Amino acid sequence: MFMRDKLEQFLKEHNVSDEDVVFVVNFFLEFSHTVREQMFGIIYAHPEQLPFFLELMKKKHAFKREPTRERAEEILVLEKNMLEKLVAETKS
Amino acid sequence: MLEQYPTPEQKPQLPEEGVGLAHEEVLDNSAEVNRGFHMHEREVLEYAGSVLDEADAENLKKPSFKALAAALVFCAATSASVESSAGTERGTLEPLQDEQQNVTQVVSNKNAQNFQGIQTPFDWSGLALKVEGGQQGVPKNGFEVMSILSLGVDGKTLVMDNYEPVQAAQFYEGVTKDAHRTALRTLWKGIHSAEDYSSFKTLLEGSPLSDQQKLLALQNLGGYLSATYNYDMLKNEEYVVVSDDKMFEGVKSFVEKTKDTEILRTGICGNIHTFLVKTATGLGFDAWLQSGSVRRSDDAVSGHVWAGLIAKDPSGKEQVVFLDYDKIIPTGTMNYQDALGVAERYAEQISLFSSYVGAPGGGRARVKSAAQKSIETASGFTGSERILEDHLQKEIITHPEGLGLSVSDATTEVVLSKDMLAFAFTHMNDSENNPYQSLSNMDALRASLNFGGKHIGIDAGATLLNLSIKDVGGGTIAQREIITHLGADFINSHNFTKGEYERFVVQYGASVEAGTRRILGEGSREVFGKLSGGMLEGTVGAKILYTDPANTGTVYLGVSDTSRVQLSGFEEQETILHEISQKLSVGASVNVHEATVIGFDASIADVEYGQKQNLKTTLTTSGLGVDIEGERVSSDMKMFIPSSEKVSVGVNYHPSGSPIAEIGVFGSVKRDHYKNTSDSDYTVGVKARILVW
Numbered sequence: 001m002f003m004r005d006k007l008e009q010f011l012k013e014h015n016v017s018d019e020d021v022v023f024v025v026n027f028f029l030e031f032s033h034t035v036r037e038q039m040f041g042i043i044y045a046h047p048e049q050l051p052f053f054l055e056l057m058k059k060k061h062a063f064k065r066e067p068t069r070e071r072a073e074e075i076l077v078l079e080k081n082m083l084e085k086l087v088a089e090t091k092s
Numbered sequence: 093m094l095e096q097y098p099t100p101e102q103k104p105q106l107p108e109e110g111v112g113l114a115h116e117e118v119l120d121n122s123a124e125v126n127r128g129f130h131m132h133e134r135e136v137l138e139y140a141g142s143v144l145d146e147a148d149a150e151n152l153k154k155p156s157f158k159a160l161a162a163a164l165v166f167c168a169a170t171s172a173s174v175e176s177s178a179g180t181e182r183g184t185l186e187p188l189q190d191e192q193q194n195v196t197q198v199v200s201n202k203n204a205q206n207f208q209g210i211q212t213p214f215d216w217s218g219l220a221l222k223v224e225g226g227q228q229g230v231p232k233n234g235f236e237v238m239s240i241l242s243l244g245v246d247g248k249t250l251v252m253d254n255y256e257p258v259q260a261a262q263f264y265e266g267v268t269k270d271a272h273r274t275a276l277r278t279l280w281k282g283i284h285s286a287e288d289y290s291s292f293k294t295l296l297e298g299s300p301l302s303d304q305q306k307l308l309a310l311q312n313l314g315g316y317l318s319a320t321y322n323y324d325m326l327k328n329e330e331y332v333v334v335s336d337d338k339m340f341e342g343v344k345s346f347v348e349k350t351k352d353t354e355i356l357r358t359g360i361c362g363n364i365h366t367f368l369v370k371t372a373t374g375l376g377f378d379a380w381l382q383s384g385s386v387r388r389s390d391d392a393v394s395g396h397v398w399a400g401l402i403a404k405d406p407s408g409k410e411q412v413v414f415l416d417y418d419k420i421i422p423t424g425t426m427n428y429q430d431a432l433g434v435a436e437r438y439a440e441q442i443s444l445f446s447s448y449v450g451a452p453g454g455g456r457a458r459v460k461s462a463a464q465k466s467i468e469t470a471s472g473f474t475g476s477e478r479i480l481e482d483h484l485q486k487e488i489i490t491h492p493e494g495l496g497l498s499v500s501d502a503t504t505e506v507v508l509s510k511d512m513l514a515f516a517f518t519h520m521n522d523s524e525n526n527p528y529q530s531l532s533n534m535d536a537l538r539a540s541l542n543f544g545g546k547h548i549g550i551d552a553g554a555t556l557l558n559l560s561i562k563d564v565g566g567g568t569i570a571q572r573e574i575i576t577h578l579g580a581d582f583i584n585s586h587n588f589t590k591g592e593y594e595r596f597v598v599q600y601g602a603s604v605e606a607g608t609r610r611i612l613g614e615g616s617r618e619v620f621g622k623l624s625g626g627m628l629e630g631t632v633g634a635k636i637l638y639t640d641p642a643n644t645g646t647v648y649l650g651v652s653d654t655s656r657v658q659l660s661g662f663e664e665q666e667t668i669l670h671e672i673s674q675k676l677s678v679g680a681s682v683n684v685h686e687a688t689v690i691g692f693d694a695s696i697a698d699v700e701y702g703q704k705q706n707l708k709t710t711l712t713t714s715g716l717g718v719d720i721e722g723e724r725v726s727s728d729m730k731m732f733i734p735s736s737e738k739v740s741v742g743v744n745y746h747p748s749g750s751p752i753a754e755i756g757v758f759g760s761v762k763r764d765h766y767k768n769t770s771d772s773d774y775t776v777g778v779k780a781r782i783l784v785w
Contacts, residue, residue, distance in 0.1 A: 003761055006567070039166065039170075042162045042165060042166050043566075045162060045165075046158075046159055046162045046163075048159075049159065049162065049163060049166075051167055052163065056166070056170055057170055060170045060171065063129070067126050067129070067154045067676075068125060068220055069125055069128075072128065072129035072132075075133070076129070076132055076133060076136060077130070079136050079137075079167050080132065080136050082138075082163055083136060083139070083140040083160070083163060083164065083167070083603075084161040086140070086156070086159055086163055086204065087139075087140060087143050087160060089156040089159070089160075090143060090151070090154070090156045090157050090160055091480045092145070092156075
């Protein structure tokens with residue numbers, strides 16, 4: 001599988017653990033192949049945001065399995081903080 | 093605005109989880125939590141989107157803005173997986189079903205214009221639908237999200253800047269947000285107001301929408317239909333025609349779904365795209381159905397039917413656009429063979445043996461991409477009609493022997509054959525990176541076994557192919573497959589003498605050509621892969637020859653009939669025998685001088701897409717053979733199969749002595765006339781054959 005290979009290789013190159021590599025691949029598999037590639041395009045272009053992307057995927061995966069208020073809040077805070085930081089960088 | 097968004101201390105007012113609630117109440121509570129989450133997330137995303145929206149074009153090129161855009165899209169995209177369930181047959185996501193969600197504006201149309209210099213092949217409207225959609229059915233401007241992404245990955249990644257034909261954004265350049273909303277509201281109102289398909293169609297057709305708005309409406313209709321996909325029909329292999337009214341009821345049930353109602357299941361891909369083609373035709377598009385093979389999300393291969401239509405981009409230029417549920421695939425060309433190459437890149441799979449085109453309820457004609465032709469040739473498929481003609485001309489079943497080498501364009505072929513065995517290796521490389529060629533590289537190793545005699549022959553072979561299939565992103569996908577080929581031939585003849593020397597010969601015969609395709613997956617437990625398609629066609633023919641008393645020449649008259657096994661339609665899909673060619677041929681050969689023979693052959697054939705005429709002249713003299721051939725095709729389906737003129741010239745030289753050898757050059761000029769475009773194709777090559785034993 002072309003994208004899986006690329007994705008796995010990319011993640012390993014950026015020191016993502018084997019367990020997390022498996023998680024990301026499985027997470028991506030929930031999307032159509034086109035969307036998967038597009039999401040990979042984003043990660044690939046912005047490896048500096050990889051920890052954020054990884055955490056976000058994990059939290060959204062958990063929320064999807066069991067949508068609780070606490071999990072929703074965690075995601076919203078994570079997204080808010082990250083986007084706020086990035087917005088601040090655009091203004092600096 | 094983000095500043096107003098609740099911090100952890102000011103938590104959003106999500107519903108409290110029930111303790112000790114009944115099961116249904118818990119579920120309802122989950123739905124509320126979901127709804128609350130998405131509502132609040134939109135606020136977060138809108139704020140970040142507004143920063144991008146207000147930025148000028150120069151700022152948008154800065155890394156900080158690109159990083160923001162990337163994070164924004166990733167947040168939205170990952171929520172799509174939370175909010176929707178993976179759905180359709182080929183892995184596209186179902187549109188959201190949550191009711192009365194408002195459209196989220198991430199970046200306005202103003203800044204979409206700023207991003208237009210950076211183009212991407214992706215059709216982000218599909219993702220936008222998932223990210224932002226909702227019961228309003230107003231997946232707002234997809235290209236806005238698309239533009240953000242292209243900004244984020246510009247210059248560093250898998251961005252397809254080398255892929256000119258696919259630029260979905262082109263079709264929506266200049267479409268204002270209001271125009272977009274008008275298109276989708278028209279669709280929505282039509283679905284809500286109409287009682288049945290007929291009234292829906294009347295309402296839609298009476299709306300003053302531009303071509304772009306109509307395409308947007310069709311895309312969204314495709315999205316709604318994908319949510320009505322009938323998995324039971326697929327599972328039970330009940331491929332039946334579904335009425336227009338039932339399809340419409342399904343769409344309506346999706347659009348008007350409440351907590352207490354269910355979505356009515358309609359049909360599978362063939363039914364859904366038939367409905368889309370009928371609606372597109374009513375809207376004034378030239379539209380049709382196309383079948384082929386697609387790579388699914390789990391890497392398996394499946395058959396698929398999608399829609400095609402001719403649409404104008406904002407510059408007014410027409411091109412073939414495929415519509416696959418809610419995705420559009422602009423091809424940038426009116427050359428249908430080329431368009432199929434783009435579709436294969438999108439599908440990440442070659443539609444070998446499965447590529448047919450046709451109208452709803454009508455017949456199907458086979459159409460081939462350049463890649464399909466290359467694979468068929470490398471796997472030994474030449475067509476049963478041609479095989480039979482060759483055998484009848486030689487009056488016995490023969491197979492070439494020796495070592496052969498053929499080099500032309502991007503393809504090199506080496507053939508080694510001795511007695512019953514033959515091996516061939518074909519290498520093809522798309523060194524020019526033709527965007528319409530879906531194969532970047534092909535290595536094919538064919539082994540075949542010929543046995544039988546002069547009158548009955550069996551040719552059984554298998555080809556192992558290593559393919560490198562282009563995707564739409566400038567990447568390639570490696571795929572191995574085995575294609576089997578079985579040819580069975582029979583010819584016979586009877587001699588009748590008239591007078592002392594005159595000779596009549598009646599020849600007759602049949603040829604059958606069959607093949608299967610098996611794709612070898614890395615994880616496949618089947619040694620020879622999974623059966624992924626096949627073909628079967630056969631030709632019967634007869635020929636009567638007359639040789640004059642002085643033996644100075646021969647004339648003949650021949651007829652043949654060719655049929656193919658195929659599916660009857662795009663919906664019902666029953667296996668039928670379909671006649672594809674009826675051919676009448678005449679010819680003569682004259683001995684004009686010692687060892688010099690001139691031959692003339694002419695034929696006319698009614699083929700499934702029109703008529704084909706062929707005229708061939710050959711000159712054979714000591715050691716030298718020259719043949720000139722002209723072929724003219726008058727197509728009744730010029731949109732898909734061009735009318736054409738082709739002239740081929742071949743010169744072969746057989747040096748005397750040993751080893752027995754043959755060298756030659758060949759070339760051809762072909763001009764194709766599609767409905768709205770013409771193309772020329774030139775081929776030049778050399779070939780050599782030597783019998784070393």
